[in-house]
Amino acid sequence: MVIERLKEKFGAGILQSSSALGEDTIVIDRAQAPEIFRTLHEDGDFAFEFLIDVTAVDWPERTPRFDVVYQLKSLSRNLRLRVKIRVGAGDDAWVSSAHPFWKSADWLERECFDMFGIQFRGHPDLRRILLYDTFVGHPLRKDYPYQKRQPIVPEIDPITKPLRPTK
Amino acid sequence: MPLPTRWSQKIEASDPTDEIMELQMGPSHPAAHGTIKFNLKLDGERVADCDVEVGFLHRAFEKMCEQGTWTQCFPYTDRLNYASPCINNVGFALAVEKLLGIEAPERAKYLRVIMSEVSRITDHHLPWDGGQRGRRGHGRLSHDRRSRDAL
Numbered sequence: 001m002v003i004e005r006l007k008e009k010f011g012a013g014i015l016q017s018s019s020a021l022g023e024d025t026i027v028i029d030r031a032q033a034p035e036i037f038r039t040l041h042e043d044g045d046f047a048f049e050f051l052i053d054v055t056a057v058d059w060p061e062r063t064p065r066f067d068v069v070y071q072l073k074s075l076s077r078n079l080r081l082r083v084k085i086r087v088g089a090g091d092d093a094w095v096s097s098a099h100p101f102w103k104s105a106d107w108l109e110r111e112c113f114d115m116f117g118i119q120f121r122g123h124p125d126l127r128r129i130l131l132y133d134t135f136v137g138h139p140l141r142k143d144y145p146y147q148k149r150q151p152i153v154p155e156i157d158p159i160t161k162p163l164r165p166t167k
Numbered sequence: 168m169p170l171p172t173r174w175s176q177k178i179e180a181s182d183p184t185d186e187i188m189e190l191q192m193g194p195s196h197p198a199a200h201g202t203i204k205f206n207l208k209l210d211g212e213r214v215a216d217c218d219v220e221v222g223f224l225h226r227a228f229e230k231m232c233e234q235g236t237w238t239q240c241f242p243y244t245d246r247l248n249y250a251s252p253c254i255n256n257v258g259f260a261l262a263v264e265k266l267l268g269i270e271a272p273e274r275a276k277y278l279r280v281i282m283s284e285v286s287r288i289t290d291h292h293l294p295w296d297g298g299q300r301g302r303r304g305h306g307r308l309s310h311d312r313r314s315r316d317a318l
Contacts, residue, residue, distance in 0.1 A: 021265055115229075130222035139230060146230050 002079055005045060010036060015086075025082040033085055034096050040072060040081070041101040048072040048081060051102035054109050056116040060142045065089040068118060070098065087118065094119040115140035180210045187215060194223045237263055251286035253279075 003017045003024055013032035018025050028036050040048045052071040059065060064086035072081045087093050097120040098105040109120040110129040117138035120126055128135065132152055137144055149155070156163075180187050192205040202223035208216040228243040244255040257279045264271060271279075 130225040132222075139227065144230075146227075146234055 002046065002081060006036070006039075009039060023080065023082060025084065027084045027086065030085050030087065030095055034100075036083070037098055037101050040083075046074065046079075047076050048074045048079070050075055051098060051104050051108065054098065054105060054112050056112055056118055056140075058116065058140065058142045063088065064092075066093060066116060066118060068095050068112065093117060094121055096120070097122040099123055114138070117141065178208055178210070178215045180215075181213075182211075185211065248290070251283075251290035253282040253286040257283055 003014075003019060003026060006026060007014055007017070010028075010032060013029050013036060014026050015029060016027040040046045050073040052073055053069075054071075055069050057067040057069060059067065066087045066089070068085045068087060070083040070085075072083065073079070074081075085095050087095060093116075095118065097109055099109070099120075099122065105120075106124065107129060109123055110126060112118055113120060113123075113126055114128045114130050115138060127133065131139070134152070135150060137150075178187050188209045190207045190209055192207055194202040194204045204220040204223070206218040206220065207214055226246070228247065232240045232243055240259060241256055244259040245252040247255040260271070260279075
């Protein structure tokens, strides 16, 4: 029902939609994202006041590599919606920030930037949140090895290189 | 390390003869539960600005959960909230069941609710100096029974 009304309003802006397992998902066009977010946030029919999460999925073999996923909830109408935007890699990894509409997007988008490297244009203060500032790379991308260690203080093995001479 | 743009803004102290003191209330602090760092700008005793640095407890759960099967994610969801482990396990089990299209047996549902509520109680009664009242014992017993029922 939400999806039908969105399709009436935006037509070509909604590239795909699905409704499975009781959850609604729409894939939207990046250029129309600010308008669609404004409608979802302010329009009385939808009234999605709560942005629960902003995250991304890395599909390394697909051409638009990332899927930026927004989970929305409407408290007054008891609805949930998942909004996806497909972005590519490198210079193409950007979306417009959702911060003008939902203030929680501040930290949520910082986490998405930290883990995936997706730029959020229009974000007031885009910097790393969970990792330290001089960290190199974006860990949740599929090409970042999970066993790689990047300690900010170099690790010394106390067995092979003891700090004090053993007697 | 470049300063964040908002943090570099100049703040004036209320008394023109004073200046703002920058203080770091570091990751381990007796007054703050958990590891979180507050970069404070103090004007006397008043906090004029506070930049919060989080991430000291980031343990890379999402990356590690990608490396195994779904049953291997339960130790990670256990440790998402170390005070109430069962609730996050139940959440993950519900998500897996939704994707598989299976439904848990009646007894498992009752057990989940009971253990989640017990976890909630222990979470609300978190003592500062470590678990009393057999909190750890409750957690382990319920995890085994619940995952056996779900499977």
